[in-house]
Amino acid sequence: MRNSLLLGCVLRPARAKDIWAIRKLVLSAKLDPTQIRWSQFWVIECEGRIVACGQLRCFPGAQELGSLVVAPAWRDQGLGSYLVKYLIQQATQPLYLECLGSRLTQFYTRFGFMPVSWTELPRSLKWKFGVSQLATKILPIIPVTIMRYQGLNDWEGDR
Ligand SMILES: CC(C)(COP(=O)(O)OP(=O)(O)OC[C@H]1O[C@@H](n2cnc3c(N)ncnc32)[C@H](O)[C@@H]1OP(=O)(O)O)[C@@H](O)C(=O)NCCC(=O)NCCS
Numbered sequence: 001m002r003n004s005l006l007l008g009c010v011l012r013p014a015r016a017k018d019i020w021a022i023r024k025l026v027l028s029a030k031l032d033p034t035q036i037r038w039s040q041f042w043v044i045e046c047e048g049r050i051v052a053c054g055q056l057r058c059f060p061g062a063q064e065l066g067s068l069v070v071a072p073a074w075r076d077q078g079l080g081s082y083l084v085k086y087l088i089q090q091a092t093q094p095l096y097l098e099c100l101g102s103r104l105t106q107f108y109t110r111f112g113f114m115p116v117s118w119t120e121l122p123r124s125l126k127w128k129f130g131v132s133q134l135a136t137k138i139l140p141i142i143p144v145t146i147m148r149y150q151g152l153n154d155w156e157g158d159r
Pocket of ligand 1: 029031067068069070071074075076077078079080081082098099100103104106107
């Protein structure tokens, strides 16, 4: 796993003026555009353009890593992994996420996230994640996985 950012790229907290770039990234990835508050986001800027974003949302006793998107032309170069690792470091509460499909579940497993059941969630997240869990029950073809950050052994973090 790559531990440094691409040359010419910086990771920084989002600013108010980044809101449209963030919305564009989130919408282009068909992720939920309703929970976008720029002050909760971090972005990666490369050659003067916002090419990746992700946010940490705070709930009582928990945080959610969400809205992780890398612009298609910038994928598979380590930016998404770099951002996930950075957001994990910034988290100050038990960290959770929801993801769709086995490929993303595998992606997040590398960083120390493990699937958990809805019943194990803190109360503050049960309502939020309950909606998609219900959708999965009604339409099992939508494989939504809830994951919690459990940490990594040192050797795994160096992969
Ligand atoms: C998932 C995503 C953020 C990864 O960003 P990235 O910068 O390409 O990732 P990295 O280069 O750090 O790592 C590459 C890994 O990402 C994973 N990946 C790449 N594209 C992916 C995709 N469309 N869906 C799921 N995982 C993907 C693969 O596991 C890949 O691993 P490999 O090297 O073994 O093939 C990016 O593909 C993306 O923005 N996808 C669309 C939005 C999305 O699904 N976000 C997650 C919401 S929970």
